[in-house]
Amino acid sequence: MPKWCSAACRHRAWEQRRAAESGLVAVEVVDRPVEVIREVTNMETVPVVVSPNSAKHWSDLLTTLAERLDQGRIYDRDVSDLLPAMSALILAFNRRVR
Incomplete structure (x- = not known):
């Protein structure tokens, strides 16, 4: 399911799709993996009581x-x-x- 940052972006995408379907604009589909590497700076252990036992x-x-x-x-x-x-x-x- 596509998501857009705003109604204007959604509308532009609709216009581009409509133009592509009518053959007015060439559509190029680019599929590429994006890798994000982030360093963990803070690790915290939080006790979780699943079921009270006392x-x-x-x-x-x-x-x-x-x-x-x-x-x-x-x-x-x-x-x-x-x-x-x-x-x-x-x-x-x-x-x-x-």
Whole structure:
């Protein structure tokens, strides 16, 4: 799928294609590999928790969720999607604590 930097470039490409199809302009297709070599100057290791495996991880995740809800960093439209999971969590937690 072609991409253009602007609407003007897209329009020019369309004009050139149209002219080429009618035989007014010769079309030359150039295919060449472009190699870009960049030096890595900074490498950083970031730990990623795939699945929480301890109470500490779960606590941190739930605390982060609570903070983001309080700060409004979760869209209102998404809060309703959290309702079934949160309800199930509260029910399971209450069953376990009793």
